Amino acid sequence: MDGFETYSTYKLTSYINASHAVRWEGGMGKEHMHTWAVICEIHVNNNQMVPFNQIENELKEVSSRVSGKFLNEVPPFDHVNPTLENLTTYFFQVITELLRKSNAVLTRLEIGESPTRFYCITLK
Known part of the structure; x- marks a missing residue:
């Protein structure tokens, strides 16, 4: 586009069911379940096309480590x-x-423990 520098990303959303109990100074909270929303924005170097299933398979590899589990028992959350x-x-x-x-870069990650509570990390 004339006069504009663009930056393209893929945006993929997935969901993970897992429970956790937050540790506090006075002990540990009650175990409770979340359906965690995981939203990834991914830039592919040189604006090459990458098949969605290739990236989705890599994301599934990560989510399978915690899916259906009590996070407090899964490294590194133990x-x-x-x-x-x-x-x-x-x-x-x-x-x-x-x-x-x-050949891709995660430029932004959003994880939500509810529809109204997200934590985001954005690459500068």
Whole structure:
């Protein structure tokens, strides 16, 4: 487009059912279930096309680690507090590594524990 520099991304949404109990100074909260919304924005280097199923398979690899499980018993959350913020940070790091083999970059990750509560990480 004339006069405009554009930046294209794919946006993929998936859902994970998993429970957690937040650890507090005075102990641990009650275990409860969430349907976590995971929204990834992915830029492919050189604006190449990548088949959706290739990226989706890489994302499924990450989600399968926690899907249907009690996060407090799954590494790294067996020793890291399984908060929304820590889950998002963990997913951002793992997905970033997995996408390298597809010549893609995770530019933004949003994870929500409810329709109104999301935590987002955006690459600068």
